[in-house]
Structures are given as C-alpha cells and as structure tokens.
Amino acid sequence: MQNYFELFQLPQQFTIDTAVLDTNYRKLLAEVHPDRFVNASAAEKMHSMRTATLANEAYQTLKQPTARARYLLQLAGIATDEENNTAMPADFLMAQMEWREAMDDARFARNVAALDNLLQDMRQQARQLQQQVAAEITRAPAEAALTVRKLRFIDKVSEDVNQLIAQLED
C-alpha cells in the first residue's frame, strides 16, 4: 500500500510544500468523487470510497506538523509514546507550569492581550521545535520522538489559549 507521502506525490520528509499537498489532495478527491462512479460497478464504487477516506486521513496527517512528524517516525518504526512517556526535561516542564500560570492570571484579569502574546510565544516555540524535528528525523530519529512529545505540549497550550481567548471575547 502507498504511504501518505506517495499518495500525494510528495517527498517523504518533514519539510513539504503545503501548496502541493493541497492541490494534489483536491485532485485526488475529484478523481474519486461519487458523481464519477454513478454507473460504476459495486467494487469500483467501494474502491473510490476507500480512496477518498484514505485521502482525508492522509491529508489531515500531513497538514498538521506534529502529526506529520509523528507519521514520519512511525514509518521509520519509532513510536512517539505520547500516551505513556511522562519523562520530560525539567526546564521544559517548568516552562509549561509558567505558561499555565500566565493563562490563569490572564483568565482572572480578563487580559486578552496577554493571551495573544502567549500565543505568539507558542508559535515561536513550535517553529523552533519544528526546525529541530526536521533535522532530527533524518539525522537522529530516536531523539525526534522527544521533540514530537514537546510539540504535542505546545499544541495543547496553544489550543487551550485559543479556547480561553474565545471564552473571554464571548
């Protein structure tokens, strides 16, 4: 079976051209659109439906940087262990605590500007970690697993900050 990168004719690496991803995704979806299989056999209909499902799954995975990194490691036979590996560098966890405290303060003070700043920080953190993971995946994939776990934390903080901003602006 084709892997997700092959499906969209992309090089199997972390840094990808997301415009090509978008274009090839839409092209593939158009090819397997149900309208084109009205008179097709049951087997062909089934196949087109499966391909559409696969395309959606593959697109969601490659679109999101953390998911893309996780998938690349999975292809290399490395589990990112996000469900049960709780060991993290202490300074990274301290920073997590500080960000969570900053969120609490901002919630209490209804300070949306502070949350916007925090979100900027998270984008910066994510960019740095993404650059790191891009290098690690080719050079030291075992280390990349920890970086993916860190990215997962940053994604979660960003998600929670966004939610909090939406709440406060409501």
Next chain:
Amino acid sequence: MAYSDKVLDHYENPRNVGSLDKNDPTVGTGMVGAPACGDVMKLQIKVNDAGVIEDAKFKTYGCGSAIASSSLVTEWLKGKTLDQAQEIKNSAIAEELALPPVKIHCSVLAEDAIKSAIADLRAKQGK
C-alpha cells in the same frame, strides 16, 4: 464526563498544594508531564532522619483526575519510607478514585511523579 465523589472531593479541596524548598537536601522533587493531554505535575517529598516521608506537596496543571491523583498520593506518601512509597501503583490510585479507563493515564502520571521525586532525593543523598 462525570467525576466520582472522591475525585470531586480532592478536586474541590486539594490536600497539600504548594512547594517545598527544592534545594533542601532532604527534599526530593519530581516533575512529569503527559504529552497526550498536556498535564504537568510537580510532586515534592521531604524525609526525616529515619528516612520516613514527613511532608509532601504538589502542584498540578491538568484535569480534575490529575489533580485528584496527585492530591491523593500526597496523603498516602506521608508516613511511608521511600521503599514503601516506591511500591505505590497507579492501579491503586485509579481504584481509590474510581477513575474511568480514559483517565487511567492521570494515575500513571502520579505514579511516575512519585518515582521521579524518589529518584531525585536518592541522587541528592547519594544512595
């Protein structure tokens, strides 16, 4: 999701929230984090000359189950030796708090925090 009464009790009245001096040679600090849900837990224990835990404090950012798990273990830790503390299993925490399967990882986090705090203390004391 419905929390059990015990989780709610610990969540609403958490025991032993706070910090101990991490530079104190009789204090061990454990920090762990769960990537999947973003929870972060800091657990500190202080031992007396007999090697018995006389104080425990925690600070947790996370869901109610994570807070309840850490609150509960601070109660359990007091009066235990390090070897006894090392024996605390996540299954016992999950059972006491009646955690549903999707929240088991919160109890795992608490168990790992205990082990991390003990390892820190043992490294400090050179044994």
